[in-house]
Amino acid sequence: MGDKTKSIDNSYADEYGSIIPPIYLGSVYRYIDEELSKKSDRNIVIKYYREENPSLRVLEKVIASLEEAEDALVFSSGMAAISTVGMNFLNKGSKVLLLKEMYGSTIQFFENLSDKYGITLKKVYPDHENIINEIERNNYDLILIESITNPTLKVLDISEIGKIIRKINSNIVIDNTFASPILLKPSKFSFNLILNSTTKYISGHNDSMGGSISGKSRLINDLWEWRRLLGNMQQPFEAYLTLRGIKTLPVRIKQQSENAQAISEFLQDNSKILRVLYPGLKDNPYNSIAKRLFEKPYFGGVLSFEIKGNMNETKDFIKNLKLIKPSPSLGGTESLITLPSITASRYISDNDKKELGISEKLIRLSVGLEDVDDLINDLSQALSKI
Secondary structure (H helix, E strand, C coil): CCCCCCCCCCCCCCCCCCCCCCCCCCCECCCCCCCCCCECCCCCECCECCCCCHHHHHHHHHHHHHHCCCEEEEECCHHHHHHHHHHHHCCCCCEEEEECCCCHHHHHHHHHHHHHHCCEEEEECCCHHHHHHHHHHCCCCEEEEECECCCCCCECCHHHHHHHHCCCCCEEEEECCCCHHHHCCHHHHCCCEEEECCCCCCCCCCCCCCEEEEECHHHHHHHHHHHHHHCCECCHHHHHHHHHHHCCHHHHHHHHHHHHHHHHHHHHCCCCEEEEECCCCCCCCCHHHHHHHCCCCCCCCEEEEEECCCHHHHHHHHHHCCCCEECCCCCCCCCEEECHHHCCCCCCCHHHHHHHCCCCCCEEEECCCCCHHHHHHHHHHHHHCC
């Protein structure tokens, strides 16, 4: 990787010396044969957008640097990245290990594959001991976990999971979307493939969609071939927006985390709140793990909570918010709120939801960059009306 710096490396070579990487909208490029045509830095001929695009390549190198990985690929969405992983590693009769608590569409995708292609699917409670025990007992063709689970924010001890990665013959992919590479770098714990929905924190402005996979070059090369065949690479303008967003990623994560910490403490002290789930709270069961693993002394911009009330009162609370907007996403500059039971966790079974603590009244709040006092006042006035 060479010398490490603390700054995000946006350097690239432009023949005109432009500071900002240009957007390459062309779908085709001059091509005679492999020897006479221009190639990317990974020795792939640039001739057709579905295969390789200079705008995407700049972003991929920046993300790889952020994740301290050898290489990266970007996709049209986080789910496009996940589906490409599935196509690459799975065959008829393959075995897949997931967490019971993950992004609902991830679970739905693999359940659909299981039904259609005879893939064996196993889901375990999100705890490093459960994951390690399952890996030691059975061989899996693909293991997909989340570093911080969606939506109850369980922080996995990936340092313990990383200890056995080199001992097993399985492909382990970690979704690092909630932490981002600012808080957590799974490559330091032997994870060879790191996935992100760049729609969220990495892009960070609620105006572009994408996904990324970072990791070992040999694995990225295999996934590149499937991306070429599936045609699910990111659009050049989306790559430009994502690259622009990355420039403020460290300062955004810091401010959003500080806002989320203050809000979680306010909610915890409010008499109308039943419980607050945020790893930054001292009495949170994942606080010590997060302190030990996270790169920074803060805990991310997402928290979940429940009010003391019924479902109608929960919905009235959300309707009464003025500054915070109801929407099923996270990681952007605007604060967004949602009910995971009907959005991100929709495809988690009722039994698993009960075990995981995902009630129908659970509220997930993605904290943005608004003034924290304004956000607290908005929550306070909405609570006062129920």
